[in-house]
Structure formats: C-alpha cells, structure tokens
Amino acid sequence: MSTKGYFAFPPSTSRSYPAFIPQFPNTPNTQETFTDKSAPEKGDDTHSEKPPHDEERINRLHKERELIEKSEIEWVRGGGVLRDAQGRRDKARTERIRAELKLQAEEKIKMDRWKEYEERWKALAASDKALAFADIPWPLRTAPSSRDTDVFTLPAISEFLFESLSVRTNTTTKRSRIRSSILRWHPDKSSLVVGRVVAEDVDAVREGIHAVFHCLKRLQDDERDNTNTV
DSSP: OOOOOEEOOOOOOOOOOOOOOOOTTSSSOOOOOOOOSOOOOOOOSSOOOOHHHHHHHHHHHHHHHHHHHHHHHHHHHHTOOOOOOOBBHHHHHHHHHHHHHHHHHHHHHHHHHHHHHHHHHHHHHHHOOOOOOOSOSSSSSSSSSSSSSOOOHHHHHHHHHEEEEEEETOOHHHHHHHHHHHHHHHHHHHHHHHBBBGGGGHHHHHHHHHHHHHHHHHHHHHHHHHHHHO
C-alpha cells in the first residue's frame, strides 16, 4: 500500500503537527486501486461476485478515509496547515479546506436568517397580542429600526428572499419562493395582521405591506419574462 498521506490530527497546545496517517485508495495523492484477484479471467464461468471479506475490507477503508478527512478539516479549522508524506506544507489542499469551511459558514448564516424569518411568522400567527411596526417579520436582512418604509426596495427584498436559494442543499425554486411570498404579503390576506397593529403604527404597517407586495409583483413579472425568453 502507498504510504502517501496527510498529517491531520487536531492541533495540540504546542501546535505540533499530527502524526503521519497513510492515505487510502481513491484519494487525490495516490493512484493505487483495488484489484479483486479472485475475479475470474475472461472466459471463466465461475461466479464473479466479490467475496464478503473483500467488501468488508473496502467498507472499512472507506470509513477510515472519512475519519482522516474529518481530522484534516478539524486541523485546518484550528489554524493548522496540512503536510504531505514528505513533511512539506500542502498549501493547495489546506486552502481548499479553508475555502470550504468559509462557504459552509456563509451558507449557515443565510439559512439561519431565513429560518428565523419563518419562525417569527409562525409565532405571530400563533399569538393574538397587539403588534407594533417592529413586530412584523419584514423580508429584509436587517430589520427596520423605525417606521421608515423607504427601506422596502426591490434590491433589499430580493437579496433577502433569494440568498438562501444559493445554499447547496436548497431545493426551493425562485418561482416557488416568490409565489409563497406573494400569498403571505397580499394586502387582502395581511388585513388580519393589520387589524392587530397598534393605532400609531397602522399607517406605517399598511404602507410597508403595500411596498413589499409591489416589489414581489415586480419580481414575479421579471421571473415570468425571463421564463418566456428562454
């Protein structure tokens, strides 16, 4: 077996590099492959299925490889730099892992922001208490600090609505997100919310709802136009 691999244990207080761990088949640093020597030659009519112990060995190696990859990720997360079998710094692989960790963190922020928005709407629907302008879950990355409805612009609303759609695990389409948002912010349906708003905020909330709905209709028209031109 090839002895190429990476140093990838979590860093100690002395920041020493982890012990050598051999790489396994199918990794980027080795061309070693598995060969089933028990397989029949051409023309051989014997059964070609792999013996159970070979499959178990492959599964074990795959699990060990996953553990190594997790160790590498945690090492880089803690500020460490990977080294190859010759003890040289592997900057390329280290940077790839750093980029992936950064992307994961950004995706988590986007998903958490959308999850909080949805949870605020659920809490609002489950309650019957009076509402102020600030209690409305407005579709913005940053909640309005006052009754200023000028913040409800097309770019600001688009940024919030669509940012979580770029997350790699997302399955929601842009059209679906627009449609569900229009149903939520339709002035007729949102009248139940307006009816709970305190008197001094009613006008601002009503104006904000109309501004949001207007932006959503523009997004829907743009999406429809883009679909028709494809």
